[in-house]
Amino acid sequence: MRLRGLKVARRTAQGRLSCEGLEARLMLTGTPPAVSAVVFGSTDWTASFLNDLSARGWGDGHGYAMPQGNNQLKNLPWSNLNQVHLKFTEDVNVDKADLTLNGVNDASYDIIDFIYDEVEHAATWTVAGYLNKDRIMIDLNGSGLGAVTDMDGNELDGDWGVGGHGGMAFPSGNGQAGTDFEYLFRPLQGDVNQGNLTNATDVALIQTVVPSQAGNPTYNPKYDINGDGLISTADVSLASAFNNQTTPYVPTYYYYNDSPQTAGLAAITVQENAPNQTVSMFAAFQDPESPDTDLDFDVVNVSNNSIFSSLTYDPNTGVLIVDFATTGTGDSVVTVRATDPSGNETYADLNVTVEPVNTAPEFVFPIGITYMGGTAWYFLGDVADAEESMAGKTVEFLYYLDGHSTTIDNLEHFGYLFYAPMSELGQAVGAKITDSQGVETEWVGFLVI
Numbered sequence: 001m002r003l004r005g006l007k008v009a010r011r012t013a014q015g016r017l018s019c020e021g022l023e024a025r026l027m028l029t030g031t032p033p034a035v036s037a038v039v040f041g042s043t044d045w046t047a048s049f050l051n052d053l054s055a056r057g058w059g060d061g062h063g064y065a066m067p068q069g070n071n072q073l074k075n076l077p078w079s080n081l082n083q084v085h086l087k088f089t090e091d092v093n094v095d096k097a098d099l100t101l102n103g104v105n106d107a108s109y110d111i112i113d114f115i116y117d118e119v120e121h122a123a124t125w126t127v128a129g130y131l132n133k134d135r136i137m138i139d140l141n142g143s144g145l146g147a148v149t150d151m152d153g154n155e156l157d158g159d160w161g162v163g164g165h166g167g168m169a170f171p172s173g174n175g176q177a178g179t180d181f182e183y184l185f186r187p188l189q190g191d192v193n194q195g196n197l198t199n200a201t202d203v204a205l206i207q208t209v210v211p212s213q214a215g216n217p218t219y220n221p222k223y224d225i226n227g228d229g230l231i232s233t234a235d236v237s238l239a240s241a242f243n244n245q246t247t248p249y250v251p252t253y254y255y256y257n258d259s260p261q262t263a264g265l266a267a268i269t270v271q272e273n274a275p276n277q278t279v280s281m282f283a284a285f286q287d288p289e290s291p292d293t294d295l296d297f298d299v300v301n302v303s304n305n306s307i308f309s310s311l312t313y314d315p316n317t318g319v320l321i322v323d324f325a326t327t328g329t330g331d332s333v334v335t336v337r338a339t340d341p342s343g344n345e346t347y348a349d350l351n352v353t354v355e356p357v358n359t360a361p362e363f364v365f366p367i368g369i370t371y372m373g374g375t376a377w378y379f380l381g382d383v384a385d386a387e388e389s390m391a392g393k394t395v396e397f398l399y400y401l402d403g404h405s406t407t408i409d410n411l412e413h414f415g416y417l418f419y420a421p422m423s424e425l426g427q428a429v430g431a432k433i434t435d436s437q438g439v440e441t442e443w444v445g446f447l448v449i
Contacts, residue, residue: 032157032177033092033150035140036121036170038066039085040076040185043126048214048229052221060087062124064221066185068169075188075196075247079225079238081131084138086181088121089171092156094148097348098141099125100259103134104248107343110300132189135247139259139344140181145286146263147178156181180258186247190239192222198242206236259344260287260295265336267351268322272329278319279350281336290340297338300347304332307354322352329356361385361435363443383433395433 041050041063053059062085066072084099096114103109113126141147142156149155157173158181172181190198192205205223212219214229221227225235262285268277287295299311307328312321320336334350364382383390434440 030150030152030154031089032154032173033148034089034157034171034173035086035160035181035183036089036172037085037087038138038183038185039063039087040066040081040131040187041083041085041124042078042080042130042227043082044080045227046229049221049224049227052214052219052229056221058221062122073184073186074194075186075191076131077188077191077194077198077202077222077225077239078227079130079132079189080227081187082129083124083126085122085124086138086140088123090150091118091121092123092148092150094123095146095264096125097146097262097264097346098148099123100139100344100346101125101127101131101136102139102259102342102344103136105134108339108345109136111347131187133187133242133245133247135184135186135249138181138183138185140183141259141261142180143178144288145261147261155179158182188242188245188247190225190242192220192225192239194222197244197246198239199244203236203239203243206231206239210236258288260285260290260338260340260346262286262338262346262348265348265350267353269353269355270324271355272324272357273326274324274354276321276323278317278321280319281313282318284348285338285346287338287340294341295338297336299334300337301335302332303334304330306330307332307352320350324354329354356387358435358437358439359386360439360441361390361433362441363431363433385435388436390433390435393433393435395431 037060039060039062045063050059050061050063053064054061059065063083064076064078067074084101086099088094094116096111099111101109101111109131110128111125112128114123116123140156140158142158147155148158155178157175157177157179159174159176159179160172160181160183161168173179186196188196188198190202192202195201206225209218209220209223209231210233212223212231214221214224219231223231223235225238228234265279265284268279270277281297285295285297297313302308302311307325307330308323309325310321310323311334312323313319314321322334330353332352334352336348336350338346338348361383362385364384383393383395430442430444432440432442
């Protein structure tokens with residue numbers, strides 16, 4: 001679903017900090033948080049592969065830990081990279097939308113999963129597909145709307161040299177809070193000698209150690225292209241598939257444009273048949289560089305369409321209008337993507353819950369009351385409830401003259417009811433039923449021969 005014309009008011013990076021914000025920042029205490037490690041991994045990598053990386057001092061159990069200094073730009077040779085794992089110097093407030101991955105061959109990579117470990121002070125983002133041939137910039141939001149902060153509210157000290165090229169040592173930062181962590185890396189499948197070109201030399205290097213298993217002296221995890229703990233002909237084939245390929249070159253300034261920022265979208269919870277709700281996009285997103293007219297938004301996924309009749313954007317008011325279906329109930333996640341002119345993207349999830357409204361049970365008319373002689377009367381009818389079956393429920397019959405009552409259990413239909421003594425005809429009688437939520441309905445009739 002494309003929301004054309006969705007434009008968001010922006011403030012410049014220079015104008016982002018008001019006097020009130022400066023006063024608040026000066027009151028913060030402690031050292032700002034920083035990034036202490038960058039680790040790349042894969043949901044496909046085996047335990048034996050990860051253990052070998054750790055044994056060599058190349059990893060931490062989550063994947064391959066990036067070296068410091070200029071070695072940062074050495075190509076990552078694996079075919080199935082799909083995770084970015086960042087460690088922090090302290091406990092931080094961080095979420096899925098805080099990180100973007102912007103490349104050259106792929107302008108932006110979709111992030112499909114996020115986990116934060118409060119014990120390790122580490123966050124893991126998982127992307128759709130694989131990172132296997134590109135120059136990619138990690139941009140972790142360190143200032144403004146939705147910035148990464150520590151528990152005292154100090155914004156991230158993410159400075160990592162000019163254009164994210166590094167030449168630096170962990171942790172990130174220059175002692176100043178409120179800076180993004182921009183980090184450049186280059187995946188290239190099969191480039192085992194990390195010469196920025198996958199060719200016959202790389203293939204030959206792999207072939208010299210086939211077969212070789214993790215833990216063996218001849219095993220090298222950089223030659224294990226699929227990370228399964230075994231260097232085999234499968235790895236040879238993966239490297240050969242990228243023969244004579246290299247990572248793209250772009251000028252340094254290509255990466256200077258920041259992605260849009262978001263503080264997230266507040267969840268919506270309504271009851272069934274609720275009126276439409278509006279969500280302000282102006283309040284939810286901002287971009288440091290892009291003017292309003294250059295921003296675009298997409299609703300890229302709706303996990304459960306049945307609870308909506310429509311999702312539309314009103315450019316005159318700057319809101320997303322959420323119209324609910326007449327009878328739909330349940331949960332849905334609406335994922336919105338913000339894109340700036342450079343192709344940098346940011347995602348935010350709108351969690352929507354429509355709760356069912358419990359209606360009272362009802363007696364289905366006509367209900368018949370037939371005199372059977374003496375003090376015997378026959379009641380006939382049925383009970384219905386929109387939310388549940390009433391089979392097996394209990395009906396209570398009432399005789400209002402003297403408060404007499406009786407019940408019929410395991411309801412299937414109304415049956416015989418005997419009153420004694422019967423003082424006179426024309427007295428009110430009734431039937432009462434209660435559903436499982438405690439909502440009751442009562443019917444009143446009269447005894448007439």
